[in-house]
Amino acid sequence: MxxxxxxxxxxxxxxxxxxxxxxxxxxxxxxxxxxxxxxxIITFVALQVQRIRTAPDQIPWAGVERYKIFPKLRATIASLARDREHLEAAWERYTSTNKPFTLPNLLWPLTILPPSEATWLISQPEHVLSVNKTQDDVMGLAHLGPGPTLESVHDFSVITRDLTRQIPACTMEMFEEVKHSFDAHFGDPEKGSDWQDIKLMKIVESSVLDVASRLVVGAPLCRSEQYRKAVSAYITINGFTALFVQAFVPPTLSSLAFGALKWPVFYSRWRAARLFYPEVECRVAALRDARYEKEALQERENDLMQWIIESAAAKGDPAEFDPKILAHKLLLLNLFTIATLYLTLSTTLLTLLSSSDAADILATLRGEATEILPRLAQDPTATRKMHAHDSLIRETMRYEPMSDTGLMREVLSPSGITTPSGTFLPQGSHVGVSVRQMQRSGGKSADDYQPFRFVPSTASSELEAEATKPPTAVQVSESHLSFGMGRHVCPGRFFAVNTLKLMLGYMVLTWKFEPLKEKAKFIQIAGASIGSEKTVVRIRRRVAGGRESGDVVEKTSGESQVTG
Ligand code: HEM
Incomplete structure (x- = not known):
């Protein structure tokens, strides 16, 4: 040793x-x-300087501080946290005189047209003002999308044609998932009917994930922890990769950058897709075999997966009918449904619970849910009569939209385009409107949150009721732009509002919510408004036993059931 x-x-x-x-x-x-x-940092700054140059010259910029060095660049960087502030100040200054202004933004400077030009904006053809190009850039669809071509990625006819028509047929299935997922995630079941604190954003996210995935991959997969983790990872990695390339890589090098960075996205997508890929493959094979057998065709499933498969088959292009591509298309739709429903539901709850009338609002919603939800099994279209829920959803989207700006288009026309009021927009510049301000500029009470402002009044005659009928949450207009407007208006809005009604209705029936003592905080990131992760809400499960009509009782199987 x-x-x-x-x-x-x-x-x-x-x-x-x-x-x-x-x-x-x-x-x-x-x-x-x-x-x-x-x-x-150098690439980022050079890229921003180059983007600043694409903005129309003669239009004033929001958020610039004169006599400071690099005012537009500084405003662009500041826009990450001060976007809303810039928008509000410029709106006050320019819109009263019907003038456009340019809003600095890290993705691109966005020229905001006055409201009088919104209709002109949406009526321009795709090859002049393009929506698809902005979607491709923000989501990296040309490199990260499912394929087989960009045109195919932008074909959302399955939602417009099949999903919207089949909403009544899907309602009970969606409601079953709402009950299952909210019971599983909302609070600790061991606490019974005691008050408990929950982190609202986290819990809404988990619940919505299951519900939104039920539409896309069905049960029981939508409830599996493995699928939830895989699809969340895919959404996060896909989003960050697309944003990173958009923010840090010059367009000339973006193909190269995506070539290197796409692999983690593809891996995360594969991890989610492999869990339902055999089912897609099996249905594709069945459809191929059964094309000439009527009986087999009649037995086919009636869900989103099947509609996507059949829509691809109808195109007659073998590339469209590839099970891998079909699985990836389903995942892209799952991304849309999860992100939009999560943000809208969480904002609706936080805004409602922040209101001084929260207790009354909850009571009204509960009354309506008690009456309608138990009737769904007999009449799945009964959700159309949930006027208070519909009004609350429309009002929340008006008051606190998912994004402050919208109707975003890129000018593709090589010679640029001139708006009716004479504003010249060069090729490569981006144009849109201020959704938030336009929705809040309709009269004296437009700045107030009035959840039931769109509930139809009880009119004396049918004729009068029809004439005074307020718009519903899915009816878009220049004062309701949260779903967009025109040819590219959100095709998923009918399904979204129906599902939001089921989720809200079940929540108010099943849990008591304590109104928030202080207004909920929203984080503004580059024009998007997201509830703070830290917000804690106090809830209590309503006592089971069916003491009141509409309460939720436990069946012996452990499932919950709404009593009639
Ligand atoms: C409350 C939830 C939702 C909100 C707030 C919302 C909002 C929007 C907005 C603002 C647009 C852009 C419209 C334009 O550029 O003019 C859009 C487009 C779109 N949405 Fe939604 N959406 C929601 C739910 C959904 C759902 C559930 C689906 C799928 C089932 C969906 C699928 C789509 C698709 C495919 C497009 C692109 C349409 C096109 O470019 O032609 N959305 N959505």
Whole structure:
């Protein structure tokens, strides 16, 4: 055995070189990190400067501070957190005189047209003002989309044609999932009917994930932890990759960047798709075999997966009928449904619970849900009579839309385009409207939150009722732009509002909510409004036992059931 002196003598000669090597590795790592960060910052700034140049010259910019160096660049960087502030100030200043202004934004400077030009904006053809191009850029669809072509990715006819028509047929299935997922995620069942604190955003996210996925992949997969994790990872990685390339990579190099960065997205997509891919493959094969057998065709499923498969088959292009592409198309739709329903439901709840009338609003909703939800099994179209819920959804989207700006288009026309009031928009510039301000500028009470302002009044005659009927949540107009407007209006809005009614109705029937003591905080990120993750809400499960009509009782199987 070596004594301590020997050990010391053996080790000492290695200490110096080892320390030196370690120091060098750390040094290289540090230098690499500094160089990479510096490179990213320089590319980012150069890219922003180039984008600033694409904006129309003669239009004033929002948020710029004169006499400061690089005012537009500074305003662009500040827009990440101060977008709403910029929008409000410029709206006050320019819109009263019907003038456009340019809103700085990290994606691109956005020229905001006055409301009088919104109808002109949406009536321009795609090759002049393009919606698809903005979607492709924000979501990286050309590189990360399912394919087989971009045109195919933008074909949403399955939603417009099949999903909207089949809403009554899907309602009970969706309601079953609402009950299952909200019971599973909302609060700790062990606490019974005691008050408990929940982090609202997290819990709404988990519940919505199951409900939105039920439409796309069905049960039981939508409830599996493996699928939930895989689809969440796919949404996050896809979103970050597309945004990273849009923010840091010049358009000329974006194909190269996507070529390298797409692999984590494809891997995450594969992890989610492989869980339902065999089912898609099996149905594709069945459809191929059964094309000439009427009986087999009659037995086919009636769900989104089947509609997508049949729609692809109808195109007669083998590339469209590839099970892998079909699975990826389903995942893209799952991304749309999860993100939009999560944001809208959480904003609706937070705005409602922040209101000074929260208790009364909840009571009215509960009354309506008690009357309608138990009738769904007999009449799935009964959700159309949930006027209070519909009005609350429309009012929340009006008051606190998912995004402050909308109707976003890129000018594709090589010679640019001039608006009716004479504003010239060059090729490559981006144009849109201020959704939030337009929705809040319809009279004295437009700045107030009145959840039941769109509930039909009880008129004396049918004729009068028809004449005074307020618009519903899915009816878009210049004062209701949260679903967009024109040819690219959201095709999923009928399904979205129906599902939101089921979720809200079930929640108010099943839990008591304590109104918030302070107004809920919303985080503004680049024009999007998202409830704070930290918001804690107090809930209590209503006592089971069917004491009141409409209460939720537990069946012996452990499932919950709404009593009639
Ligand atoms: C409350 C929830 C939702 C909101 C607030 C919402 C909002 C929007 C908005 C603002 C647009 C852009 C319209 C335009 O550019 O003019 C859009 C487009 C779209 N939405 Fe939704 N959406 C929701 C739910 C859904 C759902 C559930 C689906 C799928 C089932 C869906 C599918 C789509 C598709 C495919 C488009 C692109 C349409 C096109 O470019 O032609 N959305 N949505």
């Amino acid at each position: 070596l004594d301590s002196t020997q050990t010391y003598r053996t080790i000492v000669p290695f200490v110096g070189p080892l320390a030196w090597t370690t120091l060098r590795v750390v040094g290289y790592a540090l230098a690499g990190t500094v160089a990479a960060t510096g490179g990213l």
